[in-house]
Amino acid sequence: MVKTTNQAPFTVGHCAICGTRVLTYVDLNDDGMLVHGCLRCGAALHDDLQSVSQDQLAEHGYEIAVASSCGSGGSGGCGSCGVKSAPVATH
Numbered sequence: 001m002v003k004t005t006n007q008a009p010f011t012v013g014h015c016a017i018c019g020t021r022v023l024t025y026v027d028l029n030d031d032g033m034l035v036h037g038c039l040r041c042g043a044a045l046h047d048d049l050q051s052v053s054q055d056q057l058a059e060h061g062y063e064i065a066v067a068s069s070c071g072s073g074g075s076g077g078c079g080s081c082g083v084k085s086a087p088v089a090t091h
């Protein structure tokens with residue numbers, strides 16, 4: 001089972017279609033079951049899922065892109081204008 005904590009808010013898994021480890025999104029399937037999908041191609045991932053922290057994302061080829069347009073946001077995004085940081089692929 002995948003455990004998600006505040007320290008490990010992201011889940012990565014191996015996507016057979018992409019042929020690499022990818023960041024996943026969480027969705028519900030038709031049966032209302034929680035499923036993980038490949039953020040790149042959308043394929044459902046069931047195996048080799050691993051919860052990672054924001055700091056560990058870099059090890060998996062991702063980094064947190066912080067919106068800087070508002071000028072007041074530090075690391076983690078701006079809390080006052082609603083601009084959120086988001087994980088992006090770096091390779």
Ligand SMILES: [Zn+2]
Nearest residue numbers: 015018038041
């Ligand atoms: Zn994929």
